[in-house]
Amino acid sequence: MMKQLVLAFSIILVARMLAANETSNDAYLENDVVKIPVLSVGESVYRLDLQLLPNSNPVQLKMISAQDVTELKPSTAGASTFANNIVTIPFLANAKASYRVELELISTNPEVILELKDARISAWINRKALGEDAITFANVRSRLADLPDIAWENTQNLLEANKDSSKTAGIVLKILKGPTTQLYYDGSESSFEKAINLWANFSQPREYLALFYNFSDKAWALTQFDLPGLIDAPCTQSECTGGNSGIPTADGLGVGVFGISQKDSTDTYRYGPLQIHEYTHAAQCAPWIGLNNNPCDGQQSMSPCWLTEGQAHFLGISGSFPSFGDYKENRDRQVNSHPVESFQDFSAEKIMQFYNDDIPRTCIGKPNYRLGYTLGMLTVEVLSAIGGSESTMKIYELGGMGQTFEEAFINVYGISWTEAKPILADVIASLHADVYM
Ligand SMILES: [Zn+2]
DSSP, rough: OOOHHHOOOEEEEOOSOEEEEEEESSEEEEEEEEEEEEEETTTTTEEEEEEETTTOSSOEEEEEEEOOGGGGGGOOOOOEEEETEEEEEEEOOOOSOEEEEEEEEEESSSSOOOOEEEEOOGGGGGOOOOOOOOOOOGGGGGGGGGGHHHHHHHHHHHHHHHTTOTTTTEEEEEEOOTTTOOOOOOOOOHHHHHHHTTTSSSSSEEEEEEEEEOOOGGHHHHHHHHHHHHHHHHOOOOBBBEEEEEOSTTTTTTEEEOOOOOGGGGGGGGGGGGHHHHHHHHHHHHHGGGOOOOOOHHHHHHHHHHHHHHHHHHHHHHHSSSHHHHHHHHHHHHSSSSSTBOOOOOOOOHHHHHHOOOOTTTTTSSGGGGGGGGHHHHHHHHHHHHTTHHHHHHHHHHTTTTTHHHHHHHHHSSSOOOOOOOOHHHHHHHHHHOOOO
């Protein structure tokens, strides 16, 4: 049967490169076409376009394009498969929901026609079979001690798996420093490369411009990117010390600004984690490139602040340290930083309240925003232990397709945010108490 389908690909092209706009293995919809970037057929791999036949009942699809991508050796993790005459698409999302779809091959001549055999609601984390040892929302309360280790390992495994990815080849990285600025860390380039590698399976800015400058070089920074609000963002009245990053352009140019002040030179967070953190903010906005003149507007409208900062912080730290001990030490230090005077009780009840009060966009600039670096980071750590370190970025990808945070959450994790929240609050209260001094 495999041969039958392969023979039927009368219009097969042997692809010389993967489609530039396709980063994930997940199938997706483009108008009335189901695009399957990666279809495993035995030892071979294809990319297919299937067009819905209007008014067909049951629904039928016609193959309108097929390419043999075997030679390009794409990863087949979580990909669609063809076996026993059935194409299985493990994850296909629309603007509301996500499905697992089975299509049966019913004709190969004169055209390849597939018929919808089954479609059921299915979550992204279930596109692959889970191991027996997997951490789930059902068992996470009994796996507290394993969580930091497994989450950190998931990030390291992701970096390893994406190491030779060709998907990031087109992304331009430009790092500039002010004429009088003295850097205390010379590894920023490799840290940004790590960040790009980390998000290889997702949309990213087409180019990332990173500007490093001290207070006297602010005027120089403006000549590199003329957006005074952004250039001022990492600076106070007398020094530049912070970081800020996003995609402030309609055409997908990401910009990161990094204040340089010698007093920060003893802070290990600035030796890699900060760079990945800030680049991740740009990647968070990338699903809205082409949809929004200021792509980060789209991201901010759908994302609670704990997720924005928690994701950037967890990936920054877990991606930077190849040793678990170093990860744990830096993570614990972060949990003990960023105090908020009006928030001192870290009980599960108060953490629930924190989640409930964290409303997209209105959360920006509120005192609790800083808890994104502590409670938010721990929440993303737990989500990464359950769903892998890419799972929170999948929320933004689905957001770019029009889903709300709540819709995207259930479509990624298979549990509603309402049900997940008390479990997470409970677990985070314990993880926090473990290291909070
Ligand atoms: Zn941040």
